Amino acid sequence: MKRLLILTTALLILFALSFAAIYGGVALLDEYGIELGERAFDYDYVLKNGTIIDGTGGEIYQGDIALRKGKIRFIGIIEPPAHVQVIDATDLYILPGFVDLYSPADLDRAQGQDFEKLVQQGVTSVLAGFGELSSDHGISVLQRQGKNPWPVNRALVTGYKGLAEFLEPYDLFYDLDYGDALMEEHDFLYNSYQLAQNHGLVNYELQREVQKAMAAGAMGLYIDFDQAPGRKLTYDDVRILATILKEQDKVLILSMPLDPQDPVALLQRLIRLQEETEVTILLTPWDYLATAEESLVAVLTEILQEAQESQFIRMVFYPSATQGEGLRQPLQRAFARYPASMIEIVAVDGQNESNLIGKTLAEVAMERSSDVATTAQTLMARGSVQVVVRFFQPERYDRFIMSPYTFLTTHWDLSGRTDENPIFDYLHRQVGQGLVSWEEAAKKLSLEPASFLGLTDRGTIEVDQWADLTVIDPRLLSSYRNLPHQVQRDDILDMTDSTEATNLPSEDANQYPLRYLFVNGVLLYSEGQQVEQYPGRFLQRNR
Structure with missing residues (x-):
């Protein structure tokens, strides 16, 4: 009897351990988007009739894309059953999610509302931590990544x-x-x-x-x-x-x-x-190239191009004409180097008024009947002031932007300047005017930065790749900047305190180029609304 009791107990323990192992193994497989077997038509989403620009540089084609467990499971023509959520992508372009290699977002303190502009520009992955993290702080942030997820993927x-x-x-x-x-x-x-x-x-x-x-x-x-x-x-x-x-x-x-x-x-x-x-x-973006003499820039450009051909040296640039006129920096730094008429305020904090945004330091000083030095000191004493410098040399930036050896980036927080969308500006100016093809743009925005980071399972639209997808309406690229109603920062909800969506005004939603955004197979953005909060994952090199 005692022997039977021992045997029964051992079997129960073995069964419990086996169940735990199987459950844990399935959970681990789900974490990495791995399936044990094919389940026909059992998809989470199907994007129907889209124009697919797969990021590899190959030809554009029409087709459907089926997603399941975070990854792309099928590309072709499919008629899914009624229970599968279908998105009509007719007349829409489906591109791999954009990868931003220069995001100064603080991994430890950023909140959901801080990512509104990244999401609206089709960005699905960012490289972050620039200028924010000490070694010990960085390690602690790394250890907390599973507990502090983001809307987008982050490294x-x-x-x-x-x-x-x-x-x-x-x-x-x-x-x-x-x-x-x-x-x-x-x-x-x-x-x-x-x-x-x-x-x-x-x-x-x-x-x-x-x-x-x-x-x-x-x-x-x-x-x-x-x-x-x-x-x-x-x-x-x-x-x-x-x-x-x-x-x-x-x-x-x-x-x-x-x-x-x-x-x-x-x-x-x-x-x-x-x-x-x-x-x-x-x-990172080198603003010296915007102010140097043309003859010197020509020499530096030649050196950079030769260096970048090695595949081991790359440079990041802001893609829009507005951002290209000057990189964001503290007022204190810019004031020590540039005339007040060139310094444009783009973000304020503390006791500084928001109506300063868009004005030059010289204009603010004139309004206050004060000299520029006193005005600058007053603004800095009242809080943080971020500025850009008006260089007015967009043709020089275009030269670098069109180089096959540069990546494109956009500032993660445009501080209420809702008419700015550097990524769509690039697509409108470069692709819309025939200077760059859609295939080349997709590689520059997705595959090349993903490959640079060693993210071999992202950056293209292929079966078994992670489903980071940016779906846009190309017909709206030229008109979105003229929307009559712009999003104001007061309209943005803090998603850490609310589960409501972050929205564009309804009258503008149908005129915005970004229609849908998927991050790891989760629908994050749909026709003007951010509909899911935190599907992003913590990324590491996997090559």
Whole structure:
């Protein structure tokens, strides 16, 4: 009897463990969109009669796309049963979801409302964390990604403040003449009040922190050569960090200085760095290219093109004429470099009034009957002020934008400037005027940035790829900027406190180019409404 009881107990435990294993295994398969067997016509969505631009560069074709468990399961002609949700895509273009490689969104503090502009531009995946995360903070954010989902997919870079944490102590021992970025060495003036020796800025502790952040899932390391932490690093310092990144198959992301002492020599040192370490390098938008003399820009363009042909150096650019006229930056930084008539306010915070947006600093000073210096100081004292610089050189930006070696990006938060949509501006100007084909545009917006990050299962419309899809009405690209009613920030609902949708005004919804947006097979945006909150996943390199 005792033996029977033991046997029965053992069988029950074995059954429980088997059930748990099967349940856990099925849940894991669902997480990765893997199916054990084909279930005919049992789809979550079918997009019917769409014009498919698959992102591979192949020919455009008509067809249906069936989605199930987050992935594309069928492409062709299908008549699904009545229970399957069907979206009529007649006269609509279906493209792979757009990938933004330069989003300054803070992974830890962003809320649902902050993604409204990304979603309305057809973006389904972003690379984020620029200038926001220290190494330790970055690791903690990585560990919380499953608990803090986003509407769109996200990957993380770390650095910047993390570098400052380790580099600032050296200022106690030395007066540093930072010079230009990536210099062979810095001039160290020894401070006799401190007992220290220079063993190089990139010490073992910093190397260890970078390795920890990469091992935790960060896509790469961000260094800003226009800020003090980045300007402290020598060529050898960056080479050490680049070697660590190469060993872990990660990306080195660099912001180039606004006013380099020798931009040609700087680019040449950058190319040498890549050749020596074989690290993959991404350059963020470099606004120096908008202000430099044309003859110098021609030289820099030639150097960049030769470097980018290697496939291991790429540059990100803003695609719209408006964004192209000046990159978003703090008022303090712009005021130190540009005339007040060139500085346009695009975002304010604190006690500053929202009606400042769209005005130049000179115009604000004139309205207040004050000089520009006093006006600038007053605005900065009252809160944060973000500006762009009016360069009025869109033809120069078009030259870079049309290059096959550049990626396109858009700022994730346009702060109420609802007439701005850089991605659709690009499609209207470049594709609509026949300068770039739809096939080329899809590759530039989707496949190429996804491949650069090693996201081999995204960026194209193919069977078994993740179903990140951007569905637009090409007929509306030329008219959406003239909508009589624009979304105001007060109309945007905080989705952290409400499950209601984020909407465009109903009278404008049918005139907006974006019709539908799918993220991991979930319908996130439908005809003017954001209908699902958080289908985004945390991304890591998978090649």
